[in-house]
Structures are given as C-alpha cells and as structure tokens.
Amino acid sequence: xxxxxxxxxxxxxxxxxxxxxxxxxxxxxxxxxxxxxxxxxxxxxxxxxxxxxxxxxxxxxxxxxxxxxxxxxxxxxxxxxxxxxxxxxxxxxxxxxxxxxxxxxxxxxxxxxxxxxxxxxxxxxxxxxxxxxxxxxxxxxxxxxxxxxxxxxxxxxxxxxxxxxxxxxxxxxxxxxxxxxxxxxxxxxxxxxxxxxxxxxxxxxxxxxxxxxxxxxxxxxxxxxxxxxxxxxxxxxxxxxxxxxxxxxxxxxxxxxxxxxxxxxxxxxxxxxxxxxxxxxxxxxxxxxxxxxxxxxxxxxxxxxxxxxxxxxxxxxxxxxxxxxxxxxxxxxxxxxxxxxxxxxxxxxxxxxxxxxxxxxxxxxxxxxxxxxxxxxxxxxxxxxxxxxxxxxxxxxxxxxxxxxxxxxxxxxxxx
Amino acid sequence: xxxxxxxxxxxxxxxxxxxxxxxxxxxxxxxxxxxxxxxxxxxxxxxxxxxxxxxxxxxxxxxxxxxxxxxxxxxxxxxxxxxxxxxxxxxxxxxxxxxxxxxxxxxxxxxxxxxxxxxxxxxxxxxxxxxxxxxxxxxxxxxxxxxxxxxxxxxxxxxxxxxxxxxxxxxxxxxxxxxxxxxxxxxxxxxxxxxxxxxxxxxxxxxxxxxxxxxxxxxxxxxxxxxxxxxxxxxxxxxxxxxxxxxxxxxxxxxxxxxxxxxxxxxxxxxxxxxxxxxxxxxxxxxxxxxxxxxxxxxxxxxxxxxxxxxxxxxxxxxxxxxxxxxxxxxxxxxxxxxxxxxxxxxxxxxxxxxxxxxxxxxxxxxxxxxxxxxxxxxxxxxxxxxxxxxxxxxxxxxxxxxxxxxxxxxxxxxx
Numbered sequence: 029x030x031x032x033x034x035x036x037x038x039x040x041x042x043x044x045x046x047x048x049x050x051x052x053x054x055x056x057x058x059x060x061x062x063x064x065x066x067x068x069x070x071x072x073x074x075x076x077x078x079x080x081x082x083x084x085x086x087x088x089x090x091x092x093x094x095x096x097x098x099x100x101x102x103x104x105x106x107x108x109x110x111x112x113x114x115x116x117x118x119x120x121x122x123x124x125x126x127x128x129x130x131x132x133x134x135x136x137x138x139x140x141x142x143x144x145x146x147x148x149x150x151x152x153x154x155x156x157x158x159x160x161x162x163x164x165x166x167x168x169x170x171x172x173x174x175x176x177x178x179x180x181x182x183x184x185x186x187x188x189x190x191x192x193x194x195x196x197x198x199x200x201x202x203x204x205x206x207x208x209x210x211x212x213x214x215x216x217x218x219x220x221x222x223x224x225x226x227x228x229x230x231x232x233x234x235x236x237x238x239x240x241x242x243x244x245x246x247x248x249x250x251x252x253x254x255x256x257x258x259x260x261x262x263x264x265x266x267x268x269x270x271x272x273x274x275x276x277x278x279x280x281x282x283x284x285x286x287x288x289x290x291x292x293x294x295x296x297x298x299x300x301x302x303x304x305x306x307x308x309x310x311x312x313x314x315x316x317x318x319x320x321x322x323x324x325x326x327x328x329x330x331x332x333x334x335x336x337x338x339x340x341x342x343x344x345x346x347x348x349x350x351x352x353x354x355x356x357x358x359x360x361x362x363x364x365x366x367x368x369x370x371x372x373x374x375x376x377x378x379x380x381x382x383x384x385x386x387x388x389x390x391x392x393x394x395x396x397x398x399x400x401x402x403x404x405x406x407x408x409x410x411x412x413x414x415x416x417x418x419x420x421x422x423x424x425x426x427x428x429x430x431x432x433x434x435x436x437x438x439x440x441x442x443x444x
Numbered sequence: 445x446x447x448x449x450x451x452x453x454x455x456x457x458x459x460x461x462x463x464x465x466x467x468x469x470x471x472x473x474x475x476x477x478x479x480x481x482x483x484x485x486x487x488x489x490x491x492x493x494x495x496x497x498x499x500x501x502x503x504x505x506x507x508x509x510x511x512x513x514x515x516x517x518x519x520x521x522x523x524x525x526x527x528x529x530x531x532x533x534x535x536x537x538x539x540x541x542x543x544x545x546x547x548x549x550x551x552x553x554x555x556x557x558x559x560x561x562x563x564x565x566x567x568x569x570x571x572x573x574x575x576x577x578x579x580x581x582x583x584x585x586x587x588x589x590x591x592x593x594x595x596x597x598x599x600x601x602x603x604x605x606x607x608x609x610x611x612x613x614x615x616x617x618x619x620x621x622x623x624x625x626x627x628x629x630x631x632x633x634x635x636x637x638x639x640x641x642x643x644x645x646x647x648x649x650x651x652x653x654x655x656x657x658x659x660x661x662x663x664x665x666x667x668x669x670x671x672x673x674x675x676x677x678x679x680x681x682x683x684x685x686x687x688x689x690x691x692x693x694x695x696x697x698x699x700x701x702x703x704x705x706x707x708x709x710x711x712x713x714x715x716x717x718x719x720x721x722x723x724x725x726x727x728x729x730x731x732x733x734x735x736x737x738x739x740x741x742x743x744x745x746x747x748x749x750x751x752x753x754x755x756x757x758x759x760x761x762x763x764x765x766x767x768x769x770x771x772x773x774x775x776x777x778x779x780x781x782x783x784x785x786x787x788x789x790x791x792x793x794x795x796x797x798x799x800x801x802x803x804x805x806x807x808x809x810x811x812x813x814x815x816x817x818x819x820x821x822x823x824x825x826x827x828x829x830x831x832x833x834x835x836x837x838x839x840x841x842x843x844x845x846x847x848x849x850x851x852x853x854x855x856x857x858x859x860x
Contacts, residue, residue, distance in 0.1 A: 046777070046801070046803075049803070050800050050801070128822065130820070130821075130822060134811060134815060136821055136822070141803075143833050143834075144803070144833065222657075226833050226834075227833070227834055241638075241661060242661055245657060245658055247663075247664075247832060247833075247834045248663075249834070265856075267856070268855070268856035271856065271858050272856065272858055275858035275859055276858075279858070279859050361462070383851050384466050385462070385466070387462075387465070387557075387560070387849075388849070389849065389850060390849075390850040390851075390852060391849065391850070391851055391852065392852045392854060393852070393853055393854060394853075394854040394855050394856055394857075395550060395852055395853075395854025395855075395856070395857040395858075396854075396857065396858045396859050398858070398859035399550060399852065399857070399859060400850070404546070404859070405546075405552055405850070406544065406546060406552070416663060417559050417560065417642050417643065417663075417847040418559075418642075418643055418663045418665070418834060418835040418847070419834040419835040421847050421848050421849065421850075422848070422849075422850050431833035431834070431837050432837050432838070433803075433804070433805065433806075433807065433837065434805060434806040434807070434816075434821070434837075434838050435799050435806075435807055436806060436807065436808040436809070436811055436815065437808075437809055437810075437811075438808060438809060438810040438811025438812075439684070439810050439811075440681075440683070440684035440687065440688065440810055440811070441688075441810075441811040441812065441815065442687050442688055442691035442692075442695070442811075442812045442814070443691055443695050443812050443814035443815060443820070
C-alpha cells in the first residue's frame with residue numbers, strides 16, 4: 029500500500045505534466061528567469077536553512093568533503109542562479125523532429141515530447157535540486173525531487189522558492205515537488221510508483237544507484253559509476269601519456285570520469301613506470317600496483333582484487349602491467365563499468381581496435397577521460413551520465429529528457 | 445542463486461556479443477542467407493516437431509486461435525525463410541552516426557553500436573523465434589530466446605537450424621540460444637541476469653508483459669498492450685469515419701493496434717450512432733455501449749467498467765457518448781495504454797488539440813489506428829511496438845536495437 033501523501037504528490041505531478049508538456053518555450057524560459065531571480069531574492073532564507081543542515085552534518089561527523097558539497101554561500105547561490113539563466117539559453121528539444129510521407133499519403137511526423145514525470149533521487153547536494161528542476165522544466169517535464177536527508181532544510185527552501193516562482197510565472201502548480209519525508213520506505217515506494225512516474229534518474233554513489241536499479245519497477249536511467257581505465261600502449265608518446273594520466277587522475281579525483289586504473293604494455297613498463305611514478309608522487313597520488321609494478325616501483329603498495337573493482341574517487345591509482353593490447357582489453361572487459369576508457373598510442377591499428385572492441389559510453393584515443401561531460405561534449409548542460417545502454421548513453425542533456433511521439437496526418441486512410 | 449546452466453547461457457552470449465558487435469554487415473548478411481536456406485532444407489524436421497506441439501496443444505484444449513498461431517506449414521516456413529532474405533536487404537544501423545569537433549580539437553563521433561545481449565520472452569509463436577533472431581543478428585545483437593512452452597518442440601528445431609547456419613557462416617557460436625527449460629523459475633532468473641543480459645523485450649499479452657515489468661532488474665522494453673480509441677468529433681466526415689472505425693475494429697481484431705473503444709461527440713451521437721451501428725452489425729461486431737449509446741441503439745449491450753479498461757482483441761467494440769473533445773480527452777487520459785489513438789474530424793483546431801494533448805506512441809487524424817506498425821511506418825521490419833517512453837516508442841525497427849557509443853579522437857587533450 030502506497031502512502032496517500034505520496035499518491036497525492038504523484039497525482040499532482042501527473043496533472044501538471046499534462047499541461048507542462050505543451051507549454052511554449054517562451055513560457056518555460058519566463059519561469060526559469062523568475063526562478064533565477066527568486067533565488068537571489070531569497071538568499072538570506074536559503075543560507076539560514078543551509079546553515080542548519082551544515083551544523084547538523086558537522087555534529088554528526090559527516091566527512092569533510094561531503095559537508096563541503098552540502099554548504100551554500102552567497103557566491104554559490106549566485107552561481108546556481110546564473111546556471112538557470114544558462115538553461116534559458118539552451119535550445120528546447122520539444123517539438124523538434126522529422127517527417128515523411130508514405131505511399132498512401134499518410135504523413136508521419138516523429139516529434140520530440142517530454143517524458144512526463146521524472147523522479148530524481150540524489151545525495152545531499154542542494155545545487156542538484158535546482159539544476160535538475162531547471163533541466164526537467166526546460167524539457168517540459170514535471171520533477172519529483174528526493175534529495176539526501178542531510179540537505180533537507182536547504183532543499184525545502186530551495187524547492188519552495190523555485191516552485192513558487194514557476195507557478196507565479198503561470199506554469200501549472202505541481203511542476204516541481206520535493207519529497208520532504210525522510211523515511212526510506214517513501215523512496216522504495218517512489219521507485220514503484222508506475223502509475224505516476226515515467227522515469228527515475230538516480231544520481232550519486234554506486235550504492236544508491238544499485239538500490240534503485242534492483243528495486244525500481246519504474247524505468248530507470250542508471251548514471252554515474254565510472255571505473256575508468258587508461259592503457260599506455262608500447263607506442264605511446266610519453267609527452268601525451270604523462271599529462272593525460274596525471275590530468276585524468278588528479279584534476280578532480282572525486283568524480284565519475286576520473287581515472288582509477290592505469291594499464292601498461294609490458295614492453296614499455298620498465299621504461300615508462302619510473303617516469304609516470306615520479307609524476308604521480310609529485311601530485312601526491314598513491315600507487316596500488318600489481319606485483320610487476322611493485323618490482324619496478326619500490327614505493328608502490330601491492331594492489332588487492334578490490335583495487336581493480338571499486339572506484340577510489342581519491343588520489344589513489346591502481347596500476348597493472350598487462351601483456352599488450354589483448355591483456356588490456358581483457359582486463360577492461362572484466363572490470364569496466366562501461367563509462368570512459370582511453371588508450372594512449374601512436375599506433376593506428378591498435379587505436380582502432382581499442383575504439384572498436386571496448387564497450388563503453390565513451391572511448392578515447394590520446395585524451396583524458398575527464399572529457400566525458402555534457403558541457404565538454406558541447407551539449408550545454410547535463411542531467412547525469414548514463415552508463416546503461418537503453419534510451420541514453422554517456423552525458424545526457426535536454427534531448428535525453430524527451431521521448432518521441434508519432435503524429436500521423438491522414439485523410440481517411442485505412443489498412444488493406 | 446542462479447541455475448548454473450543459465451549462467452552458462454549468459455556467459456556464452458556475452459562472449460559471442462563481444463565479437464558479433466563488430467561483425468561486418470556482409471558477414472551478418474551471409475549468415476542470414478544461410479539461415480534462410482537452412483529453414484527450407486530442414487522443412488521436414490521442422491514440420492515434424494511442430495506437429496508434436498500442435499497435437500499436444502489440441503489435446504490440452506488450447507484455444508483455436510492460439511493453435512493456429514502455433515501451427516507451421518510448408519507455406520509458412522517458406523514465408524519465414526523469405527522474411528530472412530528481407531532482413532538481408534535492410535540497412536544495417538551499426539556504425540552510423542554523426543561527428544563534431546570541439547574548440548580544443550577533440551573530434552567526437554556518436555556511433556550506433558549493438559545493445560549487446562537481448563533476451564526475448566514471448567508466447568507460443570514459432571515464427572517469432574526466427575524473426576527475433578534475425579533482427580537481433582542483423583543489428584549485431586546476440587539473442588537469448590524464451591518462447592511459450594507450447595511451441596517448445598518447434599522452437600528447439602528452429603533455433604538449432606538457424607544457430608547452426610549462423611555458426612557455419614563464420615559468426616561466433618552462441619549468437620542465437622534458446623532456453624529449453626520450461627520451469628518458470630528460469631524466466632524469473634533470466635529477468636534478473638543483469639551481468640549477462642543488456643535488455644529484455646517481452647512480446648505477448650498484458651499478463652506476460654506486466655510480469656516482466658514487475659520482476660525484471662534488467663532494463664525492459666515494454667511492448668504491446670493497446671487499448672486504442674477513436675473519437676468521432678461533431679465535425680467528422682462520416683465517409684471517413686465509418687470506414688476508419690470498421691477497418692480499425694475488424695481488419696485484424698486480435699492485434700494491439702486494433703480499435704477497442706469508439707467515443708462519439710454527444711452533438712452527433714443520435715445522428716452517427718445508427719449509421720455506424722448498422723455497419724458494425726454487418727461486420728458481426730458486438731457493441732458494448734454506455735447508457736446513452738444503449739438508448740440510441742437498442743441492440744447494444746450495456747458496457748461495464750471492464751469494457752473501458754481491457755483489450756477485447758475480438759469483434760467487440762466499446763462505445764461511449766462523450767461531451768465533445770474535452771470529454772474524449774478525459775476518457776482517453778484515464779483509460780489509454782498510450783499505444784494509438786485517432787480523431788475523426790474536419791475541424792483544424794480540434795484536430796491539433798487532440799494531436800497535442802493525447803499522450804501516446806502514435807496519434808492520428810482521419811486514419812485507422814492499424815497503421816501503427818514498423819512495416820507500415822516504413823521501417824522495413826519490427827521487433828515489437830514499444831508502449832513505454834524510454835529508449836524507443838512506437839514501432840521498433842533495427843535502429844531501436846542499437847545504442848550509441850562516443851568515440852573520441854584526441855592528440856593529447858587534457859581538461860583545464
């Protein structure tokens with residue numbers, strides 16, 4: 029049995045979706061502009077609520093990096109407000125499409141339409157509350173937000189402020205709703221609310237995402253976990269290999285497109301490892317090495333099986349010497365989460381084999397895995413990075429928040 | 445705990461998928477041609493196995509329409525064989541895509557690649573065994589087939605014949621596998637075999653599909669159930685309305701795009717109902733009417749709530765008088781399975797409102813809902829009709845059996 033209040037949220041969402049689906053781009057942009065302004069106007073209230081969350085998190089002894097993600101400042105509110113204006117500038121995918129005419133005269137128009145009601149389940153990051161709501165709204169989708177409980181007070185104010193602004197601008201009430209109940213049973217029910225929710229997008233760590241995948245009956249877009257590899261081939265140009273490995277590992281180690289494992293062709297291991305090892309040490313990166321790596325680099329720590337499997341999301345790099353490209357392909361095949369993988373090589377044929385045989389959302393030659401990102405790919409925005417194959421794969425922008433509808437114009441055609 | 449034999453099937457599939465993913469179009473077409481020939485060569489054995497299934501089904505007292513779907517003949521085997529040659533002629537979507545260059549020189553190529561391993565769960569229709577295998581193979585996907593147990597003997601021979609032909613042509617072994625275990629627990633496990641299966645496509649009745657949606661952890665593409673409506677507006681041209689309603693209801697009443705409910709604008713009910721009623725009677729269609737319909741048509745049977753909800757899939761039409769377009773939209777909103785809906789009208793504005801406000805895979809003006817079909821839409825083939833919004837919606841052809849992969853060509857780029 030579903031909680032009646034959850035059903036009410038679902039019904040309100042569905043009702044709003046029926047109208048929001050064909051709101052004009054202009055009216056959606058007006059709403060986003062008002063939302064952007066409302067955040068600045070209500071800065072004081074937002075900061076006050078946020079300080080309650082931060083204080084409680086600190087008292088609970090939450091990890092410092094998590095407290096930092098939770099904390100809002102005048103500057104970060106200004107940035108969130110600005111990001112809404114950037115969503116205004118993005119192209120609205122709703123209504124785009126193509127059309128063709130069948131021999132019997134039927135005109136078939138394949139048109140982009142919103143998904144309907146999107147439920148976002150995410151961790152204690154108040155900026156996601158606003159980002160997700162803005163991208164959903166721009167693509168004509170109603171959003172039901174369920175953020176991490178540590179950010180509840182912040183999210184309550186943020187969601188109220190932007191929902192009120194959207195409504196004030198003339199969009200239907202219920203376009204943006206926050207679940208304020210922290211009981212986990214509600215999340216379980218939300219995942220099975222097929223009558224009212226069209227898709228669930230979980231954003232966060234591997235645990236959160238697996239919980240949703242295992243329990244949801246509503247269709248899920250799986251995002252995020254990235255066990256990314258770089259393979260340094262025997263024909264790698266070290267002037268490319270070293271900056272790429274350092275960049276992919278250290279530029280922002282806590283994100284899903286950061287490098288977790290470096291594989292090295294055994295033909296060049298003795299030559300390359302001391303060079304990259306030195307650079308990694310300079311950058312405070314701890315090396316977890318296979319036995320061969322540990323022979324070559326006395327300062328490497330022996331890797332355990334877990335080091336090939338789990339994201340470190342920290343200044344730690346697993347390093348393994350493999351028997352050429354085949355060894356690299358086998359290792360990646362076994363451990364990849366199919367997010368982003370790169371090969372560093374000057375050899376044409378091995379580069380092409382890597383691109384072809386690796387099954388991942390993004391495969392690179394001679395570039396950092398950190399590029400797997402909606403903004404860096406040129407999509408203008410990102411609701412997440414899909415690591416599944418259905419619907420969307422890789423960085424998801426506004427277009428991935430839509431589906432299609434076939435509109436068919438006839439003048440009396442029947443099937444023969 | 446998974447059955448070890450099922451895990452083996454999964455492992456074999458995954459292994460085959462790794463190679464089949466980049467098999468050339470030529471080699472896939474060679475396999476399809478050999479498969480087509482092998483069916484003809486093995487006609488005797490196929491018919492013998494099929495007659496066992498048919499006999500058992502008849503002894504069990506299976507419905508005649510189901511026995512007919514189960515039965516194979518020389519002619520139907522020739523047709524199935526021919527359909528494989530038609531798949532040869534279809535364009536291979538694998539490798540298609542677009543490319544763009546970012547300001548930093550990174551070249552990003554969005555390329556179509558196979559989904560990987562597709563599991564098909566379907567009813568006792570031996571032709572689906574071959575169709576599904578052919579479409580999966582052409583799009584580079586390995587298929588695991590699980591057909592209705594009444595067709596087991598036929599499927600065993602069909603799957604063996606085409607799998608051997610595919611292997612003989614040089615494709616990896618394991619591209620086409622049939623689950624011959626009829627224990628339902630196997631299907632339950634197949635739906636949760638996330639390590640080896642990329643997507644499940646159930647094909648069949650509402651019960652089968654709901655079971656898969658409710659129990660699968662593997663991503664599902666929901667197909668099929670169609671509670672299709674036609675709305676006869678006050679400005680309908682009866683010369684279009686009558687043929688369209690008769691065609692949509694009677695041309696093939698057992699399929700998902702057949703008409704189930706006709707809605708009539710109250711302004712023309714008294715005028716139109718006797719005309720269409722007469723035609724429906726001529727075509728042996730039973731009318732389940734709302735109270736107003738029963739007043740106007742004395743031969744109509746009073747409809748119960750169930751008549752607005754469930755597919756008849758038979759020569760039965762539910763008929764309801766509604767208060768204009770708004771009444772029609774409300775009724776469809778409440779009862780639609782979002783498959784196919786049509787409005788019959790000469791009024792421009794009401795036609796556009798219907799097209800815009802109805803949320804369904806296909807919405808029509810002045811045409812029969814029976815056109816919702818991959819072949820009739822011009823896709824050349826169809827693996828099913830998706831009634832969900834993620835990944836694919838409406839008729840699914842080869843393109844819908846693929847996903848994308850971003851291939852990124854760099855020359856040392858790092859993120860700043």
